[in-house]
Amino acid sequence: MEKKAHVAVFPFPFGSHPTALLHLVQRLAAAAPAVQFSYFNTTNSNQKVFSKMNLNGYDNIRSYNIDDGVPEGHVFSGNPVEAIELFIKATPLNFRKRLEELVEATGLKVTCLLTDAFLGFSADIAEEMGIPWVAFWTAGPTALSLHMYFDLIHRNLGLTGRTQNSEQTLDFLPGMSAIRASDLPEELQSLDKPDRPFSYLLQTMGLVVRRSSTVVLNSFDGIDPLVTADLKSKLKKVLNIGPFSLPPCQDQSGCLSWLDRHNAASVAYISFGSMLTPPPNELAALAEALEEKKVPYLWSFREDLKGHLLEGFFKRTSSRGKVVAWAPQSQILAHSSVGVFITHCGWNSMVESITGGVPMICRPFFGDQMINRRILADVWQIGIGLEGDVFAKAGTMNALDIVLSKENWNKMRENIGVFKESATKAVAPNGSSTENFKSFIDIVINISS
Template sequence: MAPSSHIAVLAFPFGSHPIPMLNLVKRIAASAPENVNFSFFCTPESNKSYFSGAKGDEEFANIKAYSVWDGVPKDHLFSGNSQLERIGLFLNATPGNFEMAMKEAEQETGVKICCLLTDAFLGFAGDLAEKIGVPWVPFWTSGSCSLAAHLYTDEIRKLASTTERTIGMIPGMEGLSIGDMPREILLTNEQSPIALLLYNVALNLPRATAVVVNSFEELDPAISLDLKPRFKNYLNISPFHSIAAQHNDECLEWLRKQDDASVVYIGFGSVSIPSPNEMVALAEALETCKFPFLWSLRDHARKSLPAGFIDGTSGFGKLVSWAPQMEVLASGKVGVFVSHGGWNSVLESISFGVPMICRPFFGDHGLNGAMVEVKWRIGLRVEDGIFTKNETVNAIKLILSGEKGKEIKENAQLLKGLATDAVKPNGSSARNFQELLKVITKSS
């Protein structure tokens, strides 16, 4: 059947952003009519990671990747923070790089693009959708709490200029502090290109045909109630994790031999690594506690571990260079997840009822950690945001064997139940996903 609908998917190629975007597109593509095709636009490096031709990709024959220029001039030499520089160069190349690739996709398919499904960070997309006369559907890949924080940027900045430190103006986030807010909110737009980007995103999102959020309404009901009237369609559609068949992975084999809810799982994502001093403190805490642990740690970061740590903990701990995180959290063996507090990790932890210890690094990590400890009460934050041996020992013991840990585990299980209910056939996220399908498919 010849395609009659052509959806352009515009990804933000940094951090973990492309992963939930591609997962969402695969889910839509599996549910949409056969004549709906998707062109996925991202940088060559990202596309190479996610469209490798691996087994299983053939079931998504209606998704094709197209490369957009990353904005880096030939022979460019990076200095200082190369990640921030890469983001700046990429943003400077937009929207022209996307428009060029979109024309290529239209010429190749012979079908005009009829809808823009984009990462919400791509603030130009609203103007681009208006220019070509199609609906704009931005996807906020983080939680509703961080979306609310950015929508309240002006109010938070005004509060920050006073002596008051407690956030009180955002429903569902009462009791959090100014220091819990993402750093970009507290910067002036002239100080950071990311701050300016996010400020403009917050201004532009109400123009969208629908705003899609990587969360579920029951997690933050007061926030959902506050945000719904701000948008034409406010659609929380998660969690929608898909767990592959458990392959014979060494860490999964090791996990199967452990008692239920007994393991400390440590994983800081693909970008964040604690300082050498913190690595030592965390390692010494694990060695002292003697709870079984699984640590996903890339080989180059192991040089910061104390001498003899790996051999000394081999009887109860396991280090791997990569772990299939969803399978690990879904195993029932993990009693606490020590994490950077990135949204994907938080949402996965909630979905599988696993308590958390959060050590934030950047972006929404601090806010997510505050929600984990203060609002949802499903875990703890590392004191002062830095691992120390004694505090880490206390935090692990509190969750795995302390009285307060029982309450934290109960709360985690309650949220797991709400997440499970949200994606059932008549659950809130399932209904919102059907509404999203209508918005996208009727655009043709």
């Protein structure tokens, strides 16, 4: 019987991670139709992902639900990390069990493991099965490098909390001279704490990722060359395959036609990702600043529980504003009427803003977002941060004035243009990302022992 290539896919089921990995799997499935892809994810995450995407036309992708670790009848406290920690405690047994059930039921052995890099246990599973592990890193190269340098950071900074050595830079690391101790995510601020599963997961990942056969990133050559070169010297194989070209989404809320009615570079597009929105006092400050400055806005507002706080603002400004529960972000950022992106500064959003040519105002929350804010504001100069990294009325009005002023906007657009050109070249025929993706396909197809 001829051996068939079978790729088992494990996403980290929170935030934009599962959607990004499924988009990657769709690209692979289209390019390698003879390969079978099994996508394992929690029931709740699968429902969210497939409510926006479908697998019509992808006969070689199958999705499977796994246990999310949430006890029956569990009442959540409201802490967003709680669901993550319950999932981590159920992992990797939930993956192992479901994977074994699938192989036994189908007789189709797994030939490659493609997982979110967060899931470092994949190294052990792949090793036990004698197959390659490909790690997908959803953030930027700088964040990955910082996790890999965890021990050296602590030896140099002696961190025990965010307040200590906060202004000291990481100039002892390649390409990190602008990054400050205060920019580091909480997971890099303190030593291993097994009682804090998420921090422990990421600290472990920084060590384990070296065991992967390949690391793929939604990045492109030229965006961070010093850091990327250092990663390539420490990992077996690093493939920049971005920026991802996402399939056009149906604009059910009429965002694009609404933008068509506005002047060039006049609209503020606002979105803070799928995990968090600012607290009520900051939402109010942002709304007051937009209202006083009379800036047209398109706001992707996903949290129903907080939406009522701004009902009055939305009604008063309905003639120049639009609020939607979901928006086709990449298409919006490519629209000529969008002049600024007010964002949490997640990596995928930042890359989409670069490819759309839109300057940013950043309000980071956690993870790599503070790092991204530092790089785009101080190094690349394609956007700005907020004073204290929070929305206050005066500070937000000032930020809008700075970014939307003709001189500053043109300068930021010019700086973004350099990266946009690199991105365009990378995904062109024979471009670096295009060639790297071909190499990626070869890795997935190669089933020789």
